[in-house]
Amino acid sequence: xxxxxxxxxxxxxxxxxxxxxxxxxxxxxxxxxxxxxxxxxxxxxxxxxxxxxxxxxxxxxxxxxxxxxxxxxxxxxxxxxxxxxxxxxxxxxxxxxxxxxxxxxxxxxxxxxxxxxxxxxxxxxxxxxxxxxxxxxxxxxxxxxxxxxxxxxxxxxxxxxxxxxxxxxxxxxxxxxxxxxxxxxxxxxxxxxxxxxxxxxxxxxxxxxxxxxxxxxxxxxxxxxxxxxxxxxxxxxxxxxxxxxxxxxxxxx
Numbered sequence: 431x432x433x434x435x436x437x438x439x440x441x442x443x444x445x446x447x448x449x450x451x452x453x454x455x456x457x458x459x460x461x462x463x464x465x466x467x468x469x470x471x472x473x474x475x476x477x478x479x480x481x482x483x484x485x486x487x488x489x490x491x492x493x494x495x496x497x498x499x500x501x502x503x504x505x506x507x508x509x510x511x512x513x514x515x516x517x518x519x520x521x522x523x524x525x526x527x528x529x530x531x532x533x534x535x536x537x538x539x540x541x542x543x544x545x546x547x548x549x550x551x552x553x554x555x556x557x558x559x560x561x562x563x564x565x566x567x568x569x570x571x572x573x574x575x576x577x578x579x580x581x582x583x584x585x586x587x588x589x590x591x592x593x594x595x596x597x598x599x600x601x602x603x604x605x606x607x608x609x610x611x612x613x614x615x616x617x618x619x620x621x622x623x624x625x626x627x628x629x630x631x632x633x634x635x636x637x638x639x640x641x642x643x644x645x646x647x648x649x650x651x652x653x654x655x656x657x658x659x660x661x662x663x664x665x666x667x668x669x670x671x672x673x674x675x676x677x678x679x680x681x682x683x
Contacts, residue, residue: 475563478511478546488625501540508525603672622667
């Protein structure tokens with residue numbers, strides 16, 4: 431049986447017990463502990479501003495808190511996301527919001543240059559996203575679920591999957607959920623992250639998206655965080671599905 435130590439972040443469930451698949455300190459790193467730690471580069475890809483934050487915000491905060499390089503890659507800048515505003519106006523407002531959210535989570539913001547509500551899956555768009563991802567050389571990719579209700583989410587998932595294939599499946603690939611049961615369909619996690627210690631930062635990052643009715647937005651995700659926490663046996667958790675043809679995060683530690 432694998433022990434679940436204080437250094438655990440992502441864990442996977444088994445038929446009887448939860449087994450550790452990746453070790454990182456869940457609290458401040460002990461300065462007297464000089465064991466070498468590999469610094470990971472992690473990219474969370476989302477179709478719109480607020481997708482990475484609401485789906486993975488607690489996990490992003492945990493990794494950045496441990497000194498890892500965390501980036502949120504936004505397919506669009508939310509151009510169609512504010513009623514009564516032009517695309518340029520909405521993009522400016524929502525870019526400011528996502529930058530504040532990333533600061534709260536300790537993440538960098540990256541952009542793929544597509545337009546909200548008009549996401550394309552073409553040869554040129556495949557190549558565009560792949561170039562962005564390859565330039566970062568991530569160890570871990572978090573992608574949206576391929577059968578989400580929103581077509582931009584589905585397009586994002588396909589673009590990330592193609593980039594991963596073109597990278598010979600080198601990064602660990604995990605899928606995340608948003609509005610589970612409403613947006614994300616048929617999602618059954620293989621892996622969990624206990625975000626009890628970072629739920630407050632996830633909440634604050636969501637609230638940074640002031641143009642998106644964040645109180646309602648977070649209410650839905652708060653229920654999801656609690657439900658995944660009950661499944662995993664903690665107060666708050668985020669659930670993920672790992673693509674088994676790539677490495678697990680434990681293979682990288």
